[in-house]
Amino acid sequence: MLNKKEEISLSKFMTKILRHTPQEYGIVLESRDGSCPTAALLQAVRSRPKWKAVTMEEIEQVVRNSDKQRFEIIGDRIRARYGHSHQKLSYEPGQPPDVLYHGTNMFVLQEILAEGIRPMGRQYVHLSEGLHFASLAGQRRGQLVILAVDTRKAHEQGTQFYYAGNEVWLADEVPADCCSPLETALNP
Incomplete structure (x- = not known):
């Protein structure tokens, strides 16, 4: 043990x-x-x-x-289940909840609000159904900011979502106008 x-x-x-x-x-x-x-x-x-x-x-x-x-x-x-950087795995497209969450930090917030969420060094953008996993991911690199992602709007703009299991969803990218910071994350 x-x-x-x-x-x-x-x-x-x-x-x-x-x-x-x-x-x-x-x-x-x-x-x-x-x-x-x-x-x-x-x-x-x-x-x-x-x-x-x-x-x-x-x-x-x-x-x-x-x-x-x-x-x-x-x-x-x-x-x-997710987070691969060496090869892009295939996931079946899925229908996510209307809102998913993405944890990030204050340092990159303005860039995300201008350009959207991109996978950076990973194969996919990671999103979660709840605030817990988004918080875990976002708090690693500075002041936590949690973004709410309007999945319906993103889907209408061509974003495909994939379920990776255990409340984690993946997307190739998320358009900027589908992301909004949660006020509680900005004003603790």
Whole structure:
């Protein structure tokens, strides 16, 4: 059983492998859903001295306890649900709720309000059904700002939404006029 610090460290390592640099660790992700065999991930993790004794149960612990539910195990396969930078995964288009939320920071607010939300170094823009996940994502880099996204208006302008699971939605980009900052986020 991992302690909280070890769990966070292993989660970050798994994120690196499954979302950003799988090839560095000999992992080939299925292009359809970004998954790989759990046995292959376990072998890749164990290839590092720090993690040579990690067990499948500890990987399952990380998956189960991830605050953003980053990972998913289905049968004998594991995947990162979203956040990939190495290849663009395909997701089925879906019908999101009328409003989704995007967590960001005050530093980029004016740029977003002028140009919209873009994926930056990721393959998709990440949006959430609730404020919790938006807050987790946005508070990492400065003063938190939460944007409400009018999904109907965005869809009318050609934005396609994809459900990644666990309240997370993805889009290629979101037009600026579909985004509005929540007042409570600007005036805590």
